[in-house]
Amino acid sequence: MSGHRWWLQTCRIFLPALLLTALSGCSSALTKIETWDGEPAIALSAATLKAPSVIHVSRVNGRSMTNYLMDDLALDYALLPGENEVVFTYKTIWAKSGVVNNGESKVHVIESKPQVVRFEASPNAIYRFEFAKPKTRRQAEDALPEFSAAIVGSDGQALARSSNWSGIDKTQVAGTPLTLDKGSDDGEALSNSEDVSPLNRLKSVWETASEEEKKAFLRWAFE
Missing domain, CATH: 1.20.5 (Single alpha-helices involved in coiled-coils or other helix-helix interfaces)
Structure with missing residues (x-):
């Protein structure tokens, strides 16, 4: 015993x-994510992009990033030296004041439209997102329509600033960008100066659709 x-x-x-x-x-x-496929030799000198918990990176150079269960997780992304394209959203959560009805969410979720930023990454360099940090929910809501984030190097200098993402990756169709044609029966239609397969067009539209739009499409497809 x-x-x-x-x-x-x-x-x-x-x-x-x-x-x-x-x-x-x-x-x-978990907090160090590679953004490439395979084992390229230049990965040994990969740069690092630090994303705070309010920045959710969804794609890097056309490659989908893992969505973790914890939204408030700060992550580091390893980037290959050279031109990089990063797609992300800005999302903050604010507690509701007063009484919350049964089944009602206890928080306000404020989320930007998908943003894209492109910049040249140097070997072994460290970069971070820089953006205005609201102190109140009202400030966050007011700033949301014009939200933009800069990519800043270790010297504090901004390399590039984000803008609204069109839904098309620069590297998606072998250097041939897709554009949006106005005036079709459906309001907007994908077009291209060269041939693009219907599958690639569906993929590009699906990536930008909301959850409600995806559900509506699936209902229509299986009717």
Whole structure:
């Protein structure tokens, strides 16, 4: 029995430390995300883009990024040296004041339209997002229509500023950008100066559709 008690006491002492070590390892693995496929040689000199919890990166160079369950997770993105295109949204959450009805959300969610920023990344450099930080929900709502974020280097200089994303990745169709034609029966239609497959057009539209629009499309498709 004395040996059994000694074993239990030892586990109580060292188990929390082991758990903390494991969680620390998981956290570091989660917060550094590679943005390329394969194992390119220049990955050894990858740059780092630091994204705070309110910036949600969805695509880098046309490649979809993982959506984590925790929205308030600050992440680092490893970027290959050279031209990079980053698509993201800005999202803040504000607690509601007063009584909240049963089933009603307890927070206000303020989210920007998808933004895109393009900049030249230098080997081993570190970059971050810089943007106005509202102190109140009203300030956040008022600033949302004109929201823009800059990419800033370690010297504090801004390299580029984001703008609203059209839904088309610069690298998506082998250097041939898609455009929007006005005046069709549906209001807008995708066109291109060169041939683009219907599948690529559907993919580009699907990426920009809201959840309600996707559900409506699926209902129509399976009727």
